Amino acid sequence: MPQSTGLRPVHWLLLLISAVAYVALAYTVPRQSFWLLLTWMAVAFGAYAALWYTRLPLKAGLAAALLLRLLWLPALPPFSDDYHRFRWDGLLVAAGINPYQFRPDEFTLPGHPAQTQAKTGLADTLSPVQHPPQHLLSAAAQHQLAVEYPLLNSPHYYSVYPPVCQAVFVAAVKMFPTSATGFAFLLRLVLLAAELVTAWLLGRLLLAFGQDARRALLYLLNPLVLVELTGNLHFEALVICLLLLLLGLLWRGRVVLAGVALGLAVATKFLPLLVLPLLVRRLGWWRWLLFSVVTGATLLVVFVPFLSWELFSNIGKSLNLYFRSFEFNASFYYLLRPVGQWLTGYNEIARIGPALALTTAVGGLLLAAREPHPNWPMLPRALLLLLTLYYLLATTVHPWYITPLVALSVFSHYRFALVWSGMAVLSYAAYQTLAYTENLWLVGLEYAVVIGLFLWEMRRPRPRPVADLRQR
Known part of the structure; x- marks a missing residue:
């Protein structure tokens, strides 16, 4: 068997170890058991690194990436x-209720009659102007919402999941209206389909840019990618697929279709908008304007079913809270926070968060203006650096946020994103208690390693850029 597949005994052993680790993570490790979780993730990352350095063949790696994902299907x-x-959002959309208009705590549900009165001080700042149309909800839907409500981690906030996500949510709810397991199963199938397209796009783009297609395995076999995207059902899987499709279309000169791809990416997660300034010099002003118009038109089309004043108002409020109130696994913000407390006597996140976001915007414009080789093969590197700046200055960095960096890094010689994907696992320590108390020593260790490696790699000589024969 090893002679026919190119696999050596060490590969079979490492793949078996990987499979055991993922089965343990999917079915036996509770989120609160941090040290057990960390142990199995360390095993998975160790096998991942060994598979790369023992040169796992590409075809075997692609098959392994699929099979390891299939292990999560029933979980x-x-x-x-x-x-x-x-x-929750899918149940509302299925009933014809706009999920951007109402917070979960505004509904009166069976078994939760007083939840509209039991608001926190933060919820009061987002006070509603109308009552949700609960008459549109069937008795079965109200029962399902009542089951979900105690499990929500953000009942006092408006939904921030864009329309592409909502379309998947409602499709899964309609297929499995009473089964959370069936709902998760269908979402996982959608994300697996996106990952299959991602695998194909990675291989095609790497070959087009004159790079080794085996680099795709750095993303496809990455344990954080498997756990957070396939396992935990985060839609960065779809964002990464659409960003790679965007890159492939731009490489082929298909500007209009590329604008549609970016519009769909932004309609999945808002972050891909950061790529826009990096495209000005590559496309030229007129083609960039055409591209931007198509992107905007695509966004308008997908948002049409949800258009209302509350859509803009409530999403704006939630995003404002994200930058001004939420903090998790941050780096530079955690260094600035005690300075603000020392100067004013209280947490200055309401000022520090927007200031760091503005710094990211300025940094992105400078990067776009000063980029030495603005061609298509170098676009993943530029976007990698821009997103890295964004997350280093962000006040909230959940582990799955790192996965687009992992995908982009396969096109470059930088490996800090791969290390970050491993170090980000330390942030799971916060889930040991219901209060989500972070261990700042572990956060400090994470960023000391990541920033140290980042600075070291930035000082290394950069490889000669790939000639972009399609640049116009």
């Missing part, structure tokens, strides 16, 4: 409860 997300909000 509920083990380390994230976000899917409860996914299902």
Whole structure:
């Protein structure tokens, strides 16, 4: 068998170890058991690194990436409860209720009659102007919402999941209206399909850019990618697929279709908008304007079913809270926070968060203006550096946020994103208690390693850029 597949005995052993680790993570490790989780993730990352350095063949690696993902198919997300909000939104959309207009705590549900009165101070700042149309909900739907409500991690916030996500949520709810397991199963199938397209796009783009297609395995076999995207059902899987499709279309000169791809990516997660300034010099002003118009038109089309004043108002409020109130696994913000407290006597996140976001915007414009080789093969590197700046300055960095960096890094000689994907596992320590108390020593260790490697790699000589024969 090894002679026919190119696999050596060490590869079979490492793949078996990987499979055991993922089965343990999917079915036996509770989120609160941090040290057990860390142990199995360390095993998975150790096998991942060994498979790369023992030169696992590409075809075998692609097959392994698929099979390791299929191990998660029957599992509920083990380390994230976000899917409860996914299902909540899907139940509302299926009933014809706009999920951007109402917070979960505004509904009066069976077994939760007083939840509209039991608001926190933060919820009061987002006080509603109308009552949700609960008459549109069937008795069965109200029962399902009542089951989901105690499991929500953000009942006092409006939904921030864009329309592409909502379309998947409602499709899964309509197929499995009473089963959370079936709902998760269908979401996982959608994300697996996106990952299959990602695998194909990675191989095609790497070959087109004159690079080794085996680099795709650095993303496809990455344990954080498997656990957070396949396991925990985060839609960065679809964002990564659409960003790679965008890159492939731009490489082929298909500007209009590329604009549609970016519009769909932004309609899945808002972050891909950061790529826009990096395209000005590559496309030229007129083609960039055409591209931007198509992107905007695509966004308008997908948002049409949800258009209302509350859509803009409530998403704006939630995003404002994200930058001004939320903090998790941050780096530079955690260094600035005590300075603000020392100067004013209280947490200055409401000022520091927007200031860091503005710094990212300025840094992105400078990177776009000063990029030495603005061709298509160098676009993943530029976007990698821009997103890295964004996350280093962000006040909230959940582990799955790192996965697009892992995908982009395969096109470059930088490996800090791969190390970050491993170090980000330390942030799971916060889930040992219901209060989500972070261990700042572990956060400091994570960023000391990541920033140290980043600075070291930035000082290394860069390889000669690939000639972009399609640049126009």
